Amino acid sequence: MDPAFFFIQFLSGLASASNLFLIACGLTIIFGVTRIVNFAHGSFYMLGAYFAYTLTQQMMALLGDALGFWLALPIAAVAVGLCAVVMELILLRRIYRSHELFQLLATFGVVLIVQDLVQEVWGPEELFGPRAPGFTSFVVIFGFRFPEYQLVLIAAGPLVLGALWLLFNRTRWGTLVRAATQDREMVGALGVNQARLFTGVLFLGGFLAGLAGALQLPVEPANPFMDVNIIAEAFVVTVIGGMGNVLGAFLAALIIAQLQAFGILVFPEITLVLPFLVMALVLVVRPWGLLGKPETSTSHGFAGDRPLRPLSRTQQALVAALIAVLLLLPLVVGEYSQKLALEVFIYALFAFSLNFIMGAGGMVSFGHAAYFGLGGYGAALLVHHLGLNMELAILAAPIAAGLGALLFGWFVVRLSGVYLAMLTLAFAQIVWSTAFQWVELTGGDNGLIGIWPSQWASDRTVYYYLTLLVCGAAIAFLWRASHAPFGYTLRAGRDSTVRADAIGIDLKRHQWLAFALAGTCAGIAGGMFVFSKGNIDPGSLAIPTSVDALVMVLLGGIQTLTGPLVGGAVFHLLEAYILPLTDYWRAFLGAVILVLVIAFPMGLAGFLRDRLTREESAS
Amino acid sequence: MTDASVLKVEGLNAFYGRAHILFDVALEVGKGEVVALLGRNGAGKSTTLKSIMGLLAEVRGTRSLDGQNLARLPSFRIAQSGLGYVPEERRIFTGLTVMENLEVGRQPPRQGAPEWTPEKLFALFPNLAEMRDRPGGRMSGGEQQMLTIARTLMGNPRAILLDEPSEGLAPVIVEQMARTIAELKREGLTVLLSEQNLYFAKELSDRAYVIEGGRIRYQCTMAELMADDAVRHAYLTI
Structure with a gap:
């Protein structure tokens, strides 16, 4: 095959590497400082595309094509950054000390809510954005036509990497962020307001994801599936690079994008699997990613863990009664x-x-x-x-x-x-x-x-x-x-x-x-x-099914053995009775998750049990 | 005891989960004083300092700095109100250079407290001056100990909590550390020094509190403590 063709393919790989990096670097910065793996980062990306869609329409009519378009993109990114700030203030602040499971689930709750919001505001159809003024044509490279706008995207990645390097190494704010990435408590003990630092970090991360989404608009229509499609790959890039490491994310984005650009030529069916295979391989060789550092986490238990006890007499009787009820149920109820x-x-x-x-x-x-x-x-x-x-x-x-x-x-x-x-x-x-x-x-x-x-x-x-x-x-x-x-x-x-x-x-x-x-x-x-x-x-097999299982466990309470049973039942009955009633099942589920994580971290069964034991000890 | 106590703690109780660690700890440090908090491993010295600094989740009791109530403040507010904290584990930012570590500790100048700049600190810690751009992770234990003190001084504190600065250091470095703290005392800094090394504390401190099992057992001037074999044997020697 023509080597020039490979070069073009390589350039396409660079363009998608830029896109991946812009998303993943915000994710990795947020993780580095807050230790939260932000599922909602894909939602930020999607919001960036939708905001850019609406803003370019308005501003290109108002200010003319070129000025309107190129102003709309950064404004969209800032708007997404502000959304991230709102999420930090309302949600993340309450769960910084929670178990990582609760943090992951909570941000997934946000994903679900944003999905329904986006469909409500912009509808389910794909929305095509305008082409980028000034970059609508092709350049000819070794006889192949290559879109000019892709060159813009290729430049965006290294530019952002350079800007981030300056931010982190040449400003006090960046120094504080790097220090907090290592030991946020110590940064606090030295008089730095962590809360404000975290808010700033969320703004930066949201801004970068929003910018990625906005920049993508001329290439890919805004659609309600962008979030989940991108988030899994962004996770992969973050993990391969080493969580919290921006340069690592850049390298990983290059590797993944190039493998995909060339993998599609050899074995088209493998493109979806490829990033995850690479991630699994990298983690086997380097468990903390290419440039990451070992995590110092000691305990993986949950707050309020307590010893499991064999069933008491009363509980045994209850189980027997439950089994009897279940055995007799078909005699009483219909199909x-x-x-x-x-x-x-x-x-x-x-x-x-x-x-x-x-x-x-x-x-x-x-x-x-x-x-x-x-x-x-x-x-x-x-x-x-x-x-x-x-x-x-x-x-x-x-x-x-x-x-x-x-x-x-x-x-x-x-x-x-x-x-x-x-x-x-x-x-x-x-x-x-x-x-x-x-x-x-x-x-x-x-x-x-x-x-x-x-x-x-x-x-x-x-x-x-x-x-x-x-x-x-x-x-x-x-x-x-x-x-x-x-x-x-x-x-x-x-x-x-x-x-x-x-x-x-x-x-x-x-x-x-x-x-x-x-x-x-x-x-x-x-x-x-x-x-x-x-x-x-x-x-x-998809992520939402995995999350459903987590929600069931969480509904019931992690520390209990009966919890998952209660949770499974409550979850499925909610699904059966509420899903047909509403167009907003996902938002409802998202809200349930947020309430659980914030208000009932012990689950319903755990909450009731604690209430009971407290009343017992009080009386 | 002086009338103008800078740091005042009363009825301090601390908990780790359900475990009750500190019981009604009370202490005072006067302006310009160096006060030692002495006790064996696990006696509650570090917990006392962390409790004062707002680093533990469950703490009860009153703490004040120059009359300002510190209880209920998050640790960054406590630091901003002029109390410096030098942790036992040093907790240097290993990925940051010496200069960057100092930058993290920097706070605006404060009235009634000495004002520190990197240059003034380098005069106090000449070793650090030669490694301004070295990452914290590539320094020896003694150098890190100096950096952690210097970093806290960058906040221009009225008083500092100094947690076992001699721990794990070679004797010659311990001597150097003692000279540095003596120098800080001459500058008028107020220090609450937690130590198990009696001979290190003896040279520097005006008074001492002896802590054991989370309770203050004894308080006296340093000279009285050195004269009282019974107390030293009961609470301090191994």
């Missing part, structure tokens, strides 16, 4: 309620398995949907391609999910804290991209349909009992494991890695096994889910 109830069992198992690695294991997974979906796809593929019946196909659910969890878990347990959460997210995105892009095997976006139970189990009531049996058994198994020496060991490692090591526990092996067990059980839930719905699509 629709049975369907709801069996879905609750599935979600309860899904949430319970997540809580097993999170609560007892201290590993916050942001990609638990991967194992739910692997289970579902494992079973569905056998039915779809080999024509197997349910009894055989469903066996593939725990096996596929378990093998996936064994493989991914080997990498995951080598990390901790935020990096661990990011890696689980990356693995989930790998599985999701595969399901989405490998159309011949998985049916792509449409998924697989017609996955029904065998004749004998197709009756709703029979399937109800089957789900109750299977999910109940899996929950009982995980419950038992939590109270076995295995569970004690996990919790010991969660509370102090060093001390567990010192008394001779091979913690990684235990965590690995726990991860695989949890994945297997999530797979069982996924398998039961497929046959209850009759179909599966990549949505079951």
Whole structure:
């Protein structure tokens, strides 16, 4: 092939590297100082594009094309920066001391709310922006035409990098930010108002993301999916570069963008998976990214963690009563309620398995949907391609999910804290991209349909009992494991890695096994889910599904074993009764998340239990 | 005890979670005084200083600096009101140069307190003058200890809390540190010095509080303490 063509491809890679860097550098700066992984950064990017769309329309009419356009972009970026400031003042300030899980979830709550807001204001259609005045034509490079505007984008990355370098190395504010990145408490003890510093950092990060979105408008229409599409890649760039490191983000953006620019020539189907594969590889070799420094996080427990106790007599009686009620339920209620109830069992198992690695294991997974979906796809593929019946196909659910969890878990347990959460997210995105892009095997976006139970189990009531049996058994198994020496060991490692090591526990092996067990059980839930719905699509593997599981756990409360069950039930019933009533389900869910994180960090079950124990001790 | 006490603490109680660490700690430091807070490892010295500085989540009791109430203020306000804090772990910003570390500590000049500039500090710590652009992470323990004191002085404090400045340093550096603190005392700086090294504290301090198990057990002038074998044996020697 023509070397000139490769050069052009290289230039395209540089342009998208600039875009990635502009988003990721704000993300990495915000993380460096506040230690918060900001899911809403993709929303800032999207808002930048939409603000630029509206502002260019108004200002180009008012001030003429050139002046109007080139003024509109920075104003849009400033407006996004101000949105970020509002988020810092209202939300982040309340959760700086919270567990990283709450921080991730809270910013994801913002994502959901912004999605609905954007659709409400700008509608669901793609909005095409104007072309950039002065850069509407092509330049000819080695006989190939290359858009002038792409050259602007190529220049933007290094320019911003240089400006940031000056800001951080030549101003007092930048020096304070760098100091706070290392030890924010000490910066405070030296008389620096951290709160104001954080607000400034959020403005800068929001401004940069908004600028990236605004600059992208002439290339890509503003659309309501920009946020989620970009955020996963921005995470990858941030993690590969080393979280908190701007130069690292620049290098990582170059690597990822070039790999994609050339990867698409060799193997087009791999483009979505590629960044996550690279991230997994980099984290294995350098667990803190290319230029990152080791995190000094010691404990991964949650505030208010307390020892698990075996069930008391009363509680045993309650469990028995609950089982009896569930067994008798189909005699009393109709098909629709049975369907709801069996879905609750599935979600309860899904949430319970997540809580097993999170609560007892201290590993916050942001990609638990991967194992739910692997289970579902494992079973569905056998039915779809080999024509197997349910009894055989469903066996593939725990096996596929378990093998996936064994493989991914080997990498995951080598990390901790935020990096661990990011890696689980990356693995989930790998599985999701595969399901989405490998159309011949998985049916792509449409998924697989017609996955029904065998004749004998197709009756709703029979399937109800089957789900109750299977999910109940899996929950009982995980419950038992939590109270076995295995569970004690996990919790010991969660509370102090060093001390567990010192008394001779091979913690990684235990965590690995726990991860695989949890994945297997999530797979069982996924398998039961497929046959209850009759179909599966990549949505079951996507980030929102992982977040749903986290919300269920959070609803119930992380420290309790009953929490995920309560949470699964509350979540699914809310979904069943509120989703049909409103166009704003996502905003509603986002608001629920924010309320949970800020007001009930112990979850509903934890909150009620605390109220009860407090009343007991008061009386 | 002087009438014009600069730093005054009363009924200080501190908690780590459910653990009660400090019990009704009370102490005073007069203007220009160097007062030692002596005690063994784990006696509550560092916790006392951190509590005064607003660095612990759960603290009760009154703390005031020149009559200004410090309780309920976040630590940056406490620092801005003129109380400097030199942490035991030094907590140098390792990625920042010496000059940048000093810049982070810089606060506007303050009435009634000596005004420090990098040049004045370099005269006090000649070693630092030779490594202005060296990253904090590439300095020896003694150099870092000097930098952490210099950094706090950049805030032009009325008084400083100095947490075990002799810890982990070679004897020759400890001597140098003692001379520096004596120099600061001559400049009129008010110091609350936490120490377990009695002989280091002895040279510098006017008075002493002895802390054990989170309670102040004994207070006296330094000379009285050196004369009282029983107290030294009970609370200080190992």
